Amino acid sequence: MKLSLPIAWRLATMFAITAAVVFSGVAFFLYHFLSDSIRAQVRSELEFHHTLLDPVIETRHTEQEWQFVHRKLDGMAQEGSRVRYWIKSPDARYSYGEPFVLKTGWKMPESQFGFVKVRDPVKIWAVLSRTIPAYEGRPPIEFLVALDATAYIETKENFTRVMGIASGLGILLVAVLGYWIAKLGLLPVRRLSRQAYGLPPNNPRERLDIAGLPPEIRELAVSFNNALERRESAWLQLEGFNADVAHELRTPLTNLIGQTQVALARERDLGVLQDVLESNLEELERMSSIVNDMLFLSCAENGHRAAELSEFSLQKEAQKTVEYVEYSFAERHLAVRVQGDVQVRADKRLFHRALANLLSNSARHAHADTEVTVSIEARGEYVWISVSDRGDPIPADQQSRLFERFYRGDAARTRSGVHHGLGLSIVRAIASMHGGTVFVRSAQGINTFGFSLLRSI
Template identity: 40%
Template sequence: MNPSIARRLAMMFALVALSVFTLVGSGLFFVLRTQLDHHLRESLDDRMEIAKIIVYHSVTPEKWRMAREKLTDMTPRDGTTAYSVWSTDPSFHYGQTVQGRIKDSWPGGYTRVQPPGGGPDMLTGSVAIPASGARPPVQLQVAASYQPNVRTMRAFGAALAALSALGSLAVLLLSYSVTRIGLAPLRRLTKDASEVSPNNRSQRLNTASLPLELNDLAHSFNGALERLDGAYGRLESFNADVAHELRTPVTILIGQTEVALTRNRSVDDLRHTLQSNLEEFERMRTIINDMLFLARADQGERATGLVEVSLATEVARTLDFLEIPFDEARVRAVSRGDATALVNRSLFGRACTNLLMNAIQHCAHGDTVMVSISREGEQVRIAVANPGEAIDPSTLDHLFDRFYRAEVSRTNSRENHGLGLAIVKAIAEMHRGTVSVESENGINTFAFSVDASRVDALGARPPAVPAEINSAAEPSQARRVAM
C-alpha cells in the first residue's frame, strides 16, 4: 500500500529537520570542543606560572623541600593535574615526567600526549628555569588531563543527540498534523470527484476557496468533465438519431412486405414492392456508410492521396456533375476565384457536392448559387451562397451537427437524413480546415476551408474512407446526396 501524501511529507520534513539538527549540532560540538581546549590551555598556563614561581624561589635545600610540599598540595587526588621537575641534581627532582605518543602540538610548547598505559590524554607544557643559589637549572613540566573535557563532550553529545531525536519526532508529528490540515481541500476534491457518475454527469468539483496549487487542477478536471459530458451527450444523441433514422426505412420495409404478403400479388405488384424496398435499402446503406465515415473521421484521421490542384477546376467538375439537379431546380450556379491546395479530390468533391445540394434545396426557381474561392492566410475558403429565408441565429451553431435539421417537417426528409453538412465538417477537419455558416441580408452562406500549407498537408495520415463515400462522382448518386 502506498503511503499517504501526509505521511510522506511528514517523513521528509522530519528528515530535513534531523539533517538541520545534525549540522547545527556538529557545529556546536566543534565550537565547544575548541573552546574547552582553549580553556584547558589557559588553565595550564596559570598553573605553569604558579609552579614556576614556586620552583624559581627554591634556591636552598630547605626552600626546595617547602616547594615540593606546595607542589604536592597543588596536585589533585584525581590526577587531572601533574607537576614534575627534572635536573642534573637528583635532590632537585619531583614527580614523573609525562611521556607517551604525541598526538598533537601547538605553538608555545603545548603537546597532547597519549600515555602508554592507555589512560586519558594529557596536555603538557614545559619551561626551563635557570640556576639560582644552591639550585641547579631545572626543567618544569605541568600536565593537565583531558578527562574532564572528554566527559563534558560526551554528555553534550548525548544530550544533543537526544534533543535532535526528540526535535525530529516533534517535527514529524507536527508536520503530519499540519499536512493533514493543508490537504483537507484535496480530500474534499477527492470526495467531489467520487460522486461523479453517469447518472450525475452535471456534478463538478467545487473550486471555491481552493489553494492556488489545486485551483488549476480542479479547473482542468472540470474542463475534462465538461468535455466528457459533451461527448457522452453527443453519443446518446447520436445513438437516438441513428435509431430514429433507421427505424423509418425498416418500418417502411416491414409495412410494404406485410402488405405484399396479405394476398396474392401480380408480378408487376411484387416488382413495384421490391423496387420500393430497394430504395429504402439504398437509403439505409447510405446512412450506414456516412456513419462509418464520420466515425473514422472522429478518430483524428487525415486525408491521404493529396494532389496539388486548382480548386476552381475541382468546383467546375462538381458543377458539371450536378448539372441535372440544377436544371431540374431551375437554379443557376456561378463560380469565382481560384487557389491551389493539396487535397483529396474525391473528398473535396464530396464536400462541394453536399454544400451545392444543400443550396439547391433551399433556392427558389431562377435563383443563383454563388461559389467563391478565396485564400485566407494558410487556409483556402470555399463558400457556397444562395438566396433564402434568414436562418434563426440560435440554430447556426448546430447546422453542422449530425442529424440536425433546421426544418423538422420539410417534405424531403426521406431523401436527406441530416448527415450531409456533418460530412462537410469532417472532410474539412481531415484537411486541417474549419466550417462556418452566415445568414445576412437574405443570403445564406455555407463554407469550409482546407489547409494550404504544403508541409502540413504532406504530413497527413491516410484515413480509411469507405468506397461508397469516395464514389461521389457517380452520376447515379447526384439526385440522392445525403443531407
C-alpha cells in the same frame, strides 16, 4: 500494481527529512563550535602553565639549578592531579617525570598540541609541548605540560548525546505534527472527494460545491466541474445521437419490413417481386450510407487526421467538384461560379467530399434561376472555402446547430427521404481533420456555408 503513499504521509515524510537536515546542520555546527571552544580553553590553560614555567627552565643549565627545576615542578604537580609535567632530553640529567601509560591504540601527539587517552585510571589528557633551546652546557629539551581534560570531553560527549536524542525527538515530533497538519489541510480535499463520490450517476447536471474552498483546491474543483460540464454535453449529445440514429434507421427498417410483409402476404409475379427488391435495395443503400457516414464521423471525432496529403490547386479541384454535381444544379437552373485560388497541401478526396456536400446543400435550398458562388481565399496560414447562394433566411438560433448530426432546420428538410442530415456534420469533421473549422452566415438574402483548412498540414 504499484501502490503510492497518501499525500499526508508524503508531506509528513518531507517534513521529517527537512527537520532532519535542519537539526543535523544545527547539531553539526554546535558540536564543532563546542569542540573548538573546549580546545581553545584547554590550550589557553596549558599555555598559561607554559608562560609560568618556561622562563624558570630556560636559564637553568647546571645540575644544582636543575634540582631547583625538579623541586619547582614537584611542588606545582602536588597542587592537584589535574596537571602533569615532564621534560624529554637526550641527557638523562635534564629529564623529568615519567611518560604516560597510554591506552591501546593511542599515541602521543606529534604536533605541539593534542589529546591522549591513558590507563590506570582511564583519563583523557591534553598535552602541549614546547622545545626549549640549549643553554650553555644544557642540551635542547622538550617541555610538556598535560592537563586532565576528561571533564571537558565528557561534557562534549554528553552534549553530543543529548543533542542526538533531542534531534531524533524533534524529527519525530515534526513528522507527527506534519502528518497532523497535512491531514488537517487536506480536509477540503476529502470533503470534495465525498462530494464527487456522492454525485448521482443519473443526473449529469449535478456539480461540486466550491464555496469556502482554498484557492488551490477551488481551482481543482472548478476543473472537475468543467469536466462534468463536458461530460453532460457529451451525455446529451449521445442521447440525442442515439435518438437520431434510431429515428433515421427506423424509417427504412419499417419500410423494408412493411414491403416485405406485403410481398409475402400472397403470391406475386416476378415483376412485382423485382419492384419490391429494388425498393428494399434503395432503403438498404440509405441505411448503408448512414452507417458509413457515422463511421467516418466517429473516426474524425477520435482525433484522426487527414493522411493522404498532396499539393494541389483548390480552384482546379473545385471545378471538378462542380462538374460532378452539375446535374443537381441543372435541374433548378442554377449557375455556379468559382472565384479565387490557393495552392494547398491537403487530402484531395476529403476536400472534394466537403465541397460536394456544401454544393448539394445549395442545390437543394437555393432559389431557382440564381447563381451559386464558390469563394477561395487565403488568410494567413489558413485558406477559407465558402459556398454562397440566394435562399430563404436562416434564423439565428438555428445557425449554430446546422453542423450538428441529423439536424434539420426546416420542415422541408425533415420530410426529405434522401438526405439524412449528416452532410454538414461531415464538412465539419473534414475541416477538423485539416486543423480548420466551419462557419455559416445569413444576411440580405445570401446564405453562406464554408470551412477552413490549414494551407499545409
